[in-house]
Amino acid sequence: MHLSVVILAAGKGKRMVSDLPKVLHRIGGKPMLGHVLDTADRLGAVQCLVVHGHGGEAVKAAFGERSAIVWVEQAEQLGTGHAVDQVLPAIADDDAVVLVLYGDVPLVGSETLQPLVDSASGDHLGLLTVKLANPTGYGRIVRDLAGRVQHVVEEKDASAEQRCIREVNTGILAAPISRLRRWVRALDNKNAQGEYYLTDVIAMAVAEGVAVEAFSAPDPHEVEGVNDRLQLAELERYHQRRQVEALMRNGATLLDPARVDVRGTVVTGKDVIIDVNVVFEGEVRLGNRVRIGPHSMICNAILGDDTEVLSHSLIEEAHIGRGARIGPFARLRPGNQLADGVHVGNFVEIKKSVIGPASKVNHLTYIGDTEIGADVNVGAGTITCNYDGANKYKTVIGDRAFIGSNTALVAPVRVGEGATVGAGSTIAKDVPADNLAVTRAPQKLIKDWRRPVKGQTKP
Numbered sequence: 412m413h414l415s416v417v418i419l420a421a422g423k424g425k426r427m428v429s430d431l432p433k434v435l436h437r438i439g440g441k442p443m444l445g446h447v448l449d450t451a452d453r454l455g456a457v458q459c460l461v462v463h464g465h466g467g468e469a470v471k472a473a474f475g476e477r478s479a480i481v482w483v484e485q486a487e488q489l490g491t492g493h494a495v496d497q498v499l500p501a502i503a504d505d506d507a508v509v510l511v512l513y514g515d516v517p518l519v520g521s522e523t524l525q526p527l528v529d530s531a532s533g534d535h536l537g538l539l540t541v542k543l544a545n546p547t548g549y550g551r552i553v554r555d556l557a558g559r560v561q562h563v564v565e566e567k568d569a570s571a572e573q574r575c576i577r578e579v580n581t582g583i584l585a586a587p588i589s590r591l592r593r594w595v596r597a598l599d600n601k602n603a604q605g606e607y608y609l610t611d612v613i614a615m616a617v618a619e620g621v622a623v624e625a626f627s628a629p630d631p632h633e634v635e636g637v638n639d640r641l642q643l644a645e646l647e648r649y650h651q652r653r654q655v656e657a658l659m660r661n662g663a664t665l666l667d668p669a670r671v672d673v674r675g676t677v678v679t680g681k682d683v684i685i686d687v688n689v690v691f692e693g694e695v696r697l698g699n700r701v702r703i704g705p706h707s708m709i710c711n712a713i714l715g716d717d718t719e720v721l722s723h724s725l726i727e728e729a730h731i732g733r734g735a736r737i738g739p740f741a742r743l744r745p746g747n748q749l750a751d752g753v754h755v756g757n758f759v760e761i762k763k764s765v766i767g768p769a770s771k772v773n774h775l776t777y778i779g780d781t782e783i784g785a786d787v788n789v790g791a792g793t794i795t796c797n798y799d800g801a802n803k804y805k806t807v808i809g810d811r812a813f814i815g816s817n818t819a820l821v822a823p824v825r826v827g828e829g830a831t832v833g834a835g836s837t838i839a840k841d842v843p844a845d846n847l848a849v850t851r852a853p854q855k856l857i858k859d860w861r862r863p864v865k866g867q868t869k870p
Contacts, residue, residue, distance in 0.1 A: 412532045413458070415507045415588070418449040418495045420444055420514030421464030423870040426639040429438045432466030434514035435473055436643055439650045440674025442473060443637060446517035448480070454510070454528060455519040460501055461514070462494045467738075491582065492598040499592055508532055510585040511609065516636045518650055519583065523628055530624040531585035539583040539629040549579035552612055552625065561625040562614035566605035578627075580610055581634040590621065643724055658685075663697075666808030682717065704738060715751065732768070748783070767810065780822065781806040790816035790834065797822045809844060 424433025424533060434444040446724035451459050460481040463470050471482055483498045502509065508531040512523065519539075521523070527537030538560065538760030540552050550563045551573050563580045564573050587595075592614035602608065615846075616623050628634045632649040635642065649787055654673035663683040665671050670687040677691045685807050693711035697703070701714050704722040712729045721728065721738030728745035735745065735753045743755065746763035754767050756773030762776050767785035772778055774791035780803050781795050795806045795816050804822035808814065812826050815834030826832060835851040842848040 413507045414454060414456045414528060414695045415458040415502050415504070416454065417495060417498050417509055417511045418444065418447050418451070418459065418461045418514050419491060419511065420470060421467075421488060421494060421609075422515060423465035423488075424515070424638070427643075431636065432470050434470060436637070438517055438643065439654065439672075439866070444470065444474070444484035444514040447512050447514055448474070448477065450519065450521050450524065451510075451512070454524060456510075458502065458504075458507070462496045462498050464488060466539040475619070488865075490600065490604070491609035492595055492607030492611065493563075495591075495609055496595045496598075496607070499588070499595060505589060507588040509588050510583075510587055512583060513636060515638070516581070516634060518635075519581075519628070523626075523633060524583070524585075524810075526626045527583070527585040527622075530626075531587055534587055534590075535622040535624050537585040538594065538613065538623055538625045539581045539628055539634065540578050541581055541631050541634050542577050543579055543631055543692050544577070545577045546574075546577050550582075551558065551576040552578040552580055559580065559627050560571050560613065560794075561617055563608075565602065565604070565608065565610075578829075582608070582610065582627065583634070584612075586616075588613070590619075592618070595851070655705055672743050675711075675861040686722070691735050698733065718763050733804060778806075781808065783808045784810035784812070784828065785798045786811045787814070788812075789814045790818065791821070792817040794818075796823055846854050 417669065420434045422433055426709055427433050427436060431699060448459060460477060462483050462485050464485045472808055474480060480613045481501050483501060484495050485494050508528055510528055519665050527539055530537035548566060550565045551569055551572060553561045553564055557559050566574065594615045597615060598607045598611055598748055600607050613623055633783050635646060637643050637646060651672055655668040655671050658677060658679060659665055661679055663685060664683050665680045665685050668688045671685055671691045675691060675693040677695045679697045682700045683697050685703045688706045695709050696713045698714055698716035700717045700718040706719055706722050707720050707724045711728045712726050714731045715733035718731055718735040724738035724741045725741045729743045729747040731749045732751035734751055735749055737755045738813040740757045741755045742760045744762035748760050748765045748866045750766060750768040752769040754771040754773055755761060759772050759776045760781040765779040768785045769785055770783050770787040772789040775792045776789055779795050779797040787808055796819055797806065806820050806822045807825045808830035809826060811829045814832045815832050817835045819837045821839040824838055825841045827842055829845040830842045831847045832838055833849035833851065836848060837850050838848055
């Protein structure tokens with residue numbers, strides 16, 4: 412059995428009031444369509460076909476790295492059955508199982524969908540349903556007295572009795588390609604909407620004696636679609652709740668789970684503590700006993716065991732060793748590698764640098780394109796002048812060097828092992844190992860000098 416996943420993503424999404432195609436709006440930092448494509452991958456789909464319409468070029472461009480996608484345009488929006496009809500000719504495997512998903516229903520899980528795929532593999536039609544306290548607006552699942560699914564009736568076509576049914580259709584189904592082709596070709600648009608409903612194939616299956624196996628989604632949020640920004644926000648909260656619950660089940664302590672956002676993947680070791688208003692983006696790995704302080708953001712980073720990030724810190728694309736201490740109010744821009752025991756303090760910015768074990772950059776400092784050895788102390792107010800307006804240059808500081816406060820290191824420049832740079836110096840030439848470099852101007856004293864007084868002019 413080969414699984415082909417068809418994703419319907421042609422809707423314009425007028426209620427989003429946006430120039431961005433609806434399926435590109437994000438949940439958990441990822442476009443909704445991206446969530447659905449990832450689910451298809453987890454199900455082992457050998458072919459993924461996306462039906463696009465409004466903003467199709469933007470949608471295709473957003474997923475250009477996924478070369479395996481087959482893009483099919485639906486020029487006219489004539490219903491879900493019409494959309495599937497556009498894509499079926501692109502499925503060449505006559506033994507394939509087709510699973511139909513929706514680009515604006517982003518959070519349905521592979522474990523919920525797998526029974527549908529298994530059912531269709533047995534030459535049945537697998538249907539995903541859900542029971543709602545308020546089913547208004549949804550197509551109802553009509554069953555016979557024995558409880559067997561007979562058909563789906565859309566609300567505008569339903570009788571008063573049928574509208575009382577709480578089990579509704581999600582639109583998600585799976586079927587063998589050979590049967591689905593025949594059913595889709597036989598669809599008509601004789602309904603209140605004048606559209607070709609994909610769900611009409613359910614009644615066709617029943618008429619042919621094909622078993623329709625209905626599986627109920629365990630959580631209504633999982634199969635909710637997004638039509639406006641309110642629904643987008645509601646699904647964002649549901650998604651975040653699932654993310655933080657997984658973190659806590661894996662042993663992390665979240666001081667307030669409602670105030671942590673995961674916009675990617677976070678893997679934690681034992682006894683990790685995460686404070687409030689922390690945001691994770693991309694791929695993040697936290698070692699054992701890592702502590703993340705409040706109002707911090709960690710993006711695509713690895714933090715070693717016993718590392719602590721203090722409040723209001725931003726870490727991007729960094730690899731940090733064990734026992735490091737970052738912040739408060741520190742910014743690690745992309746490309747940093749910090750060894751074990753490194754300290755980066757308040758109002759320090761570091762970019763594309765390597766810092767050796769037990770070195771300290773504690774206060775009001777900028778370090779860029781720099782290699783710092785072990786046991787180095789960088790004083791407050793130090794800057795590496797790494798950019799001349801056209802090119803970037805490297806600074807190298809050897810082991811056990813001491814850089815005094817308010818120093819400017821004009822790259823390219825090297826400070827040797829054990830060297831000392833006096834406070835207030837501008838270093839534009841290499842400093843040999845174990846030397847002292849001082850470039851500050853001589854101090855002058857002016858006797859009997861008086862400060863200017865407001866209202867008095869110079870004579």
